[in-house]
Amino acid sequence: MKLNKNIWILLIGEFIAGFGLWLGIIGDLEFMQDKIPSDFLKSLILVAGIFAGILCGPLAGKLTDQYSKKTILLYSGAARLISVSFMFLAIYTGSVWWMVVFLISINMTAAFYFPALQAAIPLVVDKKDLLQLNGLHTNISTLSRILGTAAAGFFLTIMSLTTLYVLAFSAYFILFVLTWFLQMDESKALTECLDEGAPSKQSFYEVFPVIKQQPLVLMTLVLSLVPILFIGGFNLVIIALSEIQQNPSLKGWLYVAEGISFMLGAYFVKKLPTKSPYTVLLAFSLLIGLSQLILYFTTIPFISIVAFIVFGFSVGSFFPTAATIFQTQVPSEYHGRFFSFRGMFDDFIYQLILLATGFLLDTVGFHHMTVLFGALSLLTTFSLLMTFRRTGKESVSA
Structure with a gap:
């Protein structure tokens, strides 16, 4: 893997894309804070x-399966550069509407880029190395988030908002150039897609029967709800914890503890002795539920740090394993549509969990909410464990 040029391009590209993304997100928040007084708006x-x-999502998935993954990455990369130009117009004119155009266009390009990226990973590495590459990819994504947010906060103290977006634009441009050097053998995947039927007749919704026919994939999708229960309201939980302990600096320690343990989990998951990826998912899903229950005792200062370390390590192990299952169990001719559906599914659930977290914090309070989410996570895990044993899928390997 170390000598594989395509792997290095994808990993460096992921870091640059993530770094630029988080520069832009912090910039968006800064612009809105200045222009929009209403938090609801x-x-x-x-x-x-x-x-x-x-x-x-549906169109992105369909096109990703019909055309070259590299082509989709290039076109979405070019569109992303155009999207950033709308933010320059927003800053120049002071218009919130141009920022809305920017947010809509940048999310539309992401809807094409990330499914194509996930579908490209199995094309540049052997199947036996997929888990290791997914772990590296997850760590790079996390590192770009940590460094991107830290750098953006620092940059805003020494430079203008316009300069910050110039840096984001430069990062995206470097990614666009790097993508040109990708070399992937996509002939087999495209041939399988054409054998499935004429491109114009292929439907996004054909992916649902495929998911239904793959119990391991379906169960992994459902089990993914467990970490999302925590991640969806992650920032609200951290704010609540710092208020409960009356310690503003706790927020930084929690982010650091979760980020470092996340990267350690993604690194060590490939060294686990079990050959069943679903056993790994169930074990770490159980730990995620326990980490939520542990937060009930947050009046003890160090407990929250322990809970976030357990959660970070578990999620760092969970996501690379889940990605490997999806990449190996879903037929390659459906990868684009499947990863588009997964992105749509995750985005929708994230919004619901975010709203639910805010509602529960206001109504039942932090401690009862952690018990509710933890119990729901454990119930989901044990239910799928029983289903897993009945289906006899332990022989399936990713």
């Missing part, structure tokens, strides 16, 4: 961009 604007990406 800010949330509506952010949701509008995410909703636009969800609407593009």
Whole structure:
């Protein structure tokens, strides 16, 4: 793998894309803070961009399966550069509407880019190395998030908002250039797609019978709800914890603890002795549920740090394993449509969990919410464990 040029391009590209993305996100928040006094209106604007990406999902998945993954990556990369130009117009004119155009367009390009990226990973590495590559990919994504947010906060103290977006634009341009050097053998996947039927007659919805025919894939999708229960309201939980302990600096420690343990989990998951990827998912899903229950005792200062370390390590192990299952169990001719559906599914659930977290914090309080989410996570895990044993899928390997 170390000598595989395509792997390095994808990993470096993921870091650059993530770094530029988080520079832009912090820039968006800074612009809205200056221009929009209403928090509710800010949330509506952010949701509008995410909703636009969800609407593009079916078309993005269909095109990703019909055409070269590299072509989709290049076109979406070029569109992303155009999208950033709308933010320059927003800053120049002071118009919130141009920022709305930017958010909608950048989320639409992401709806094409990320499914194509996930579908490209199995094309550049052997099947036996997929878990290791997915772990590296997850760590790079996390590292770009940590460094991107930290850098954006620092940059805003020494430079203008326009300069910040110039840096984001430069990052996206470098990614666009790197994508040109990708070399993938896509002939087999495209041939299988054409054998399935004429491109114009292929439907996004054909992916659902495929998911139904793959119990391991379906169960992994459902089990993915467990980490999302925590991640969806992640920032609200951290804010609540810092308020409960009356320690503003706790927020930084929690982010650091979760980020470092996440990367360690993604690194060590490939060293686990079990040959059943679903056993790995169930074990770490159980730990995620326990980490939520542990937060009930957050009046003890160090407990919250322990809970976030357990959660970070578990999620760092969970996501690379789930990605490997999807890439190996879903037929390659459906990868584009499947990963588009998964992106739509995740975005929709994230919004629901975010709203539910805010509602529960206001109504039942932090401690009862953690018990509710933890119990729901454990119930989901044990239910799928029983289903897993009945289907006899332990022999399936990713």
